[in-house]
Amino acid sequence: METIKLTIDNQVVEVPKGTTIYKAAKQLEIDIPVLCYMDLKALGIEHKPGGCRICSVEVEGRRNLAPSCSTEATEGMVVKTHSMRVMNARKTVMELILSDHPKDCLVCAKSGNCDLQDLSVKLGIRDIPNQDIAEMSTYRKDFSPSIIRELDKCIMCRRCETMCNQVQSVGALSAVNRGFQAVVAPAFEMDLEHSTCTYCGQCVAVCPTGALTEHDHTNKLIEDLANPAKTVVVQTAPAVRAALGEEFGMEAGTLVTGQMVTALRQLGFDYVFDTDWAADLTIMEEGTELLDRLTRHLNGDKDVKLPILTSCCPGWVNFFEQQFTDLLDIPSSARSPQQMFGAIAKTYFADQIKKKREDMVVVSIMPCLAKKYECQRDEFKVDGNPDVDYSISTRELAALIKRANMDLKKMPQSDFDNPLGESTGAGVIFGATGGVIEAAVRTAYEVYTKKKLAKVDFEQIRGMEGIRSAEVDLDGFTLKIGIAHGLGNARKLLEDVRAGKSEYHAIEIMACPGGCIGGGGQPLHHGDLSVLKKRTEAIYREDAGKPIRKSHENPYITKIYEEFLGKPMSEKAHHLLHTHYTDKSKKIIYLK
Amino acid sequence: MSRIKVELKKEQIDKIKTICQSFNNNGGELINVLHKVQGTFGYLPAEIQEVVAQELNEPIAKVYGVVTFYSFFTMLPKGKHPISICTGTACYVRGAEKVLDELKKELKIKVGETTSDGKFSISCLRCVGACGLAPVLMVGNKTYGRVAPEMVKDILKEYEAM
Numbered sequence: 001m002e003t004i005k006l007t008i009d010n011q012v013v014e015v016p017k018g019t020t021i022y023k024a025a026k027q028l029e030i031d032i033p034v035l036c037y038m039d040l041k042a043l044g045i046e047h048k049p050g051g052c053r054i055c056s057v058e059v060e061g062r063r064n065l066a067p068s069c070s071t072e073a074t075e076g077m078v079v080k081t082h083s084m085r086v087m088n089a090r091k092t093v094m095e096l097i098l099s100d101h102p103k104d105c106l107v108c109a110k111s112g113n114c115d116l117q118d119l120s121v122k123l124g125i126r127d128i129p130n131q132d133i134a135e136m137s138t139y140r141k142d143f144s145p146s147i148i149r150e151l152d153k154c155i156m157c158r159r160c161e162t163m164c165n166q167v168q169s170v171g172a173l174s175a176v177n178r179g180f181q182a183v184v185a186p187a188f189e190m191d192l193e194h195s196t197c198t199y200c201g202q203c204v205a206v207c208p209t210g211a212l213t214e215h216d217h218t219n220k221l222i223e224d225l226a227n228p229a230k231t232v233v234v235q236t237a238p239a240v241r242a243a244l245g246e247e248f249g250m251e252a253g254t255l256v257t258g259q260m261v262t263a264l265r266q267l268g269f270d271y272v273f274d275t276d277w278a279a280d281l282t283i284m285e286e287g288t289e290l291l292d293r294l295t296r297h298l299n300g301d302k303d304v305k306l307p308i309l310t311s312c313c314p315g316w317v318n319f320f321e322q323q324f325t326d327l328l329d330i331p332s333s334a335r336s337p338q339q340m341f342g343a344i345a346k347t348y349f350a351d352q353i354k355k356k357r358e359d360m361v362v363v364s365i366m367p368c369l370a371k372k373y374e375c376q377r378d379e380f381k382v383d384g385n386p387d388v389d390y391s392i393s394t395r396e397l398a399a400l401i402k403r404a405n406m407d408l409k410k411m412p413q414s415d416f417d418n419p420l421g422e423s424t425g426a427g428v429i430f431g432a433t434g435g436v437i438e439a440a441v442r443t444a445y446e447v448y449t450k451k452k453l454a455k456v457d458f459e460q461i462r463g464m465e466g467i468r469s470a471e472v473d474l475d476g477f478t479l480k481i482g483i484a485h486g487l488g489n490a491r492k493l494l495e496d497v498r499a500g501k502s503e504y505h506a507i508e509i510m511a512c513p514g515g516c517i518g519g520g521g522q523p524l525h526h527g528d529l530s531v532l533k534k535r536t537e538a539i540y541r542e543d544a545g546k547p548i549r550k551s552h553e554n555p556y557i558t559k560i561y562e563e564f565l566g567k568p569m570s571e572k573a574h575h576l577l578h579t580h581y582t583d584k585s586k587k588i589i590y591l592k
Numbered sequence: 593m594s595r596i597k598v599e600l601k602k603e604q605i606d607k608i609k610t611i612c613q614s615f616n617n618n619g620g621e622l623i624n625v626l627h628k629v630q631g632t633f634g635y636l637p638a639e640i641q642e643v644v645a646q647e648l649n650e651p652i653a654k655v656y657g658v659v660t661f662y663s664f665f666t667m668l669p670k671g672k673h674p675i676s677i678c679t680g681t682a683c684y685v686r687g688a689e690k691v692l693d694e695l696k697k698e699l700k701i702k703v704g705e706t707t708s709d710g711k712f713s714i715s716c717l718r719c720v721g722a723c724g725l726a727p728v729l730m731v732g733n734k735t736y737g738r739v740a741p742e743m744v745k746d747i748l749k750e751y752e753a754m
Contacts, residue, residue: 171651176660187652188638195653 006077020048021068021079022055032057032081033090035097035119036157037069038206040167042464042529043486043513047162052155053093054119057081065089094123099134100180101209102152108210109148113524115208116155137180144192145373146199146215151183154211160184160203167513169488170319172197196322200315200487200511201369201520206527214369214521217390218400224361224389225268231353232361234269235341235420236260238276238431239367239516240394242538246523246531247398248408253534255542258413263401264365265414271349274416275364276423278341279430279439281560282312283551285577286334286436287443288568290506294448297505298477305330307482307497307504310436311579312336314374315511315520319487321584324494333578337430338364338371339380341420342387343576348564349420357385364391367431367519370511379579393521422556425456425542425549432536433485433515434461434468437508441472441479442550449475456549462540464514464533467492469504482507485515598637605643607632612647619650622658626665635669663715671706671713673751676730680719683727687740691727692716694741698748711751 002017008025015024025032036052050070057068060078065086068079080086098120105111128134139151156175161184164173172195176185186195204212224230245254264272289308296304309331311317317336320327335343341364346357364371368391374380375388392400401408416422426442429435438461445453460470461481466489472479482504484490490509496502512518514532517539518525525531548554565573600608611628615621625644630636636659645652659665675695679688692714696702699712706713722728725737729747736747 165651165654171653174651174653174657176653176657178661185653187641187656189656196651 004073004075006073006075006079008079009081015073019073021057021059021066021071021073021077022048024073025057025068025079025081030081032068033119033122034069035115035155035208036159038157038159038162038527040527040529042532043167043466045162045166047159049158052097052157054090054097056086056089056093058083058086091123091125094120094125095128097155098125098128099131100136101155102136108153109213109216110153110207110210114210115526135180137182139183142191143215144197144199145376146369147192147197147201147204148213148215149192150211150213151185152211153209154183155209156182156184157208158184159206159208160212163202163206164197167486167488168198168200168202168511169491170196170198170200173203198315198318198322198487198511199370199373199520200319202512203520204369205518205520205522205524214393214396215372216396217372217392218396218403220390221363221392221400224363229359230361231270231355231359232268232363233271233273233345233349234264234363234365235273235275235278235338235345235388236264236365237338237367237371237516238279238428238435238539238542239519239522239535240365240397241542242431242517242535243367243394243522243531244398245408247395247402250409251534252531253538255538256408257542258415259408259411260397261416262411262414263406263408266406267400267404269363271417271420273341273345273420274423274427275337275341275366276427276430277416277420277554277556278337278344279312279427279436280424280551280554280557281340281344281577282334282337282430282436283426283439283443284557284561284568285340285573286310286332287440287447287551289332289334290440291444291448292569294479294505307502307507308332310440310506310508312430312436313510313516314338314368314370316487316490316509317581318370318373318584319490319511320494321581323491323585324498325583325585327494327498328581328583330497331581333580335380335577335579336371336374337427338366338375338388338391339579340577342375342380344560345420346382346385346387347576348560352419357382361389362387364388365394365397366391367394367516367522368512369393369520371521394519395521395523398523419556419559422554423546424551424554425544425546426551427554428543428546429539431516432462432539433510434463434483434508435515435539436510437461437481437483437506439551440506441481443552444479445472445474446550447552448477451475453550457544464536466513479506480504484508485510485518486513487511598639600639600643604633608640608643609647612644617647617649619648622648622650622655623662626655626658630665635666637667663717666704666715668704668706668713669710670715672711673731673754674713674715676715676717676720678718678720678726678728679716680723682719682723686726688727690741691729691739691744694744695729698744712748 003014005014011028013028032055035054038047048069050067055068056065058080059066142149161173164170172186173184241257245256293304311331342362345362371391380387426439438458468483470481484493517535518532641655645655703714729736
């Protein structure tokens, strides 16, 4: 590899040819401030539009300052990253950016977690000159069920665009217009609700300001918890326990299951249950559907649709309902664990505690923003009353715990309530890419072969590569499995399915990179994707520590089939635990 | 950007498809495709952008982004006699804005709009290379130099019968 030498802040560094000044400085542990820049190494994406000019540095012999994130280092270059000329320019640039930014930090959802605010502090900005005559861009607020766009706060870093287009291939967002009118928006500046947006929330996860935030339900939740007439039931998704600790200063990958349960109980929830229990239920339904389709296929049924696609991820469901409408009969009809939980909580469990549906509030804690949309879909309502009333994100829960003056670190551990709180290791791993299909295989193997699995860990299914495949021997029959996380990767597998080239029997798809542990509602990673790996390890640690690791062995799952549902895919199960998909491509209306 | 609703006929859709094909349906040619399509239809309403996006396999948001970024592209049909007024430095300092105000007053439309009878539209441009004649305006392909606000009425009169 050809290398070059350059001098940065009086230190000589040797780097491969083509390296940017920013990265060369990094090698010397010189920290050049950045704003629009984002390095997503794990995804192979470096977002460096060179737009904000905060990373400008002085290059000897060059008239103008150079944006270090997008300027290639050259042989013999002499760079100063923090000269007084640079500091002065950086301050001016920041003042200009702030002059076109609202000053409502006191009540902004992003306050305390905002890259722009942090940078303003770092650069010592104390005054914004000429604010009284500065022009400000204004744009309408856009409220969708999941995401709120407040584009007055947009600084045009365009990170969201990279996530939406390059990573997710959703194509909902693009920079439009120019000058003060420039914003990032859907086609024809329609609201997100009328765009191809899947609510995966990856744009929110990278937004450096309060321009993109989640639809917050915390205040509604406090109201319901304070209302004695309401029985408030909570379910927590697997990925939440592997990330919530980060918001309380704990190392990424710290499991806080027991502390979280205690905190939820202290907040006043009447019943603290686990979405993992519903994940076990999902495996019973989805696994049975997989085996049913496989058996029919092996018996020569030509009409049977294979591969079967998982359907737990609401962002992914939105994606295929809009962009792969010719494949609507391929995904499993099983509802997501969130919705299975809600349907059971407001029927089976409501009967047990003798409460009326209307007097119950079912809340979910999710790593996800698409879940907020999913729970208000009409398919999941009975006479207008939703199975899950609303969903709050990991971030919202962390903020609420802090607001209630609790410290998760000091919280004693406790267990979930029953009957909807007991789960197996199979339910836990739903939170990581590959987990749903591994859980399904654990059950499908034993049901299909009628033999005990010698080893429940299927390491060949795990990993962080965007698209993976694995083969599992079901006693002579080779089950071919495909896995994709990130919708851009999902698109590739789907295009093969559409072209009839796919050889898989089953495919697991998660909309977010890393699966739910990397969801749009998780603590912000600020571009450092190594935290996703640590969260994944935590998920598998929790699985390994569980006494029961196969969904069909969960005693409370066996019980609900005996007492209430009959058997998997029974008529009752169909009614409560399955759904149908609709062509949503037409929701994209361009002209009002 | 303001919008109007149109219904494309099959021949029109085919025409857009042919243009896209002449660029091998290559998304990298988006600007050239839009240029040619606007040359054919006169403007780029949402429905046309939708077909272009589909043919080039690009997100519609991106197509709209390009259309709204370049001032050359328009989503509204231009008038039969499109008026372009130069607001470049030389024309501006010699009173282009006053001429523009007079045009807007006479035609009762804003920049980027078309009169209801479809006759005139106003757009601004930056320099036609005739700074010696500033301020300059063009109606169609005809250039008028040293325009004063009081000349606007007479210029428009030339086209009223056409």
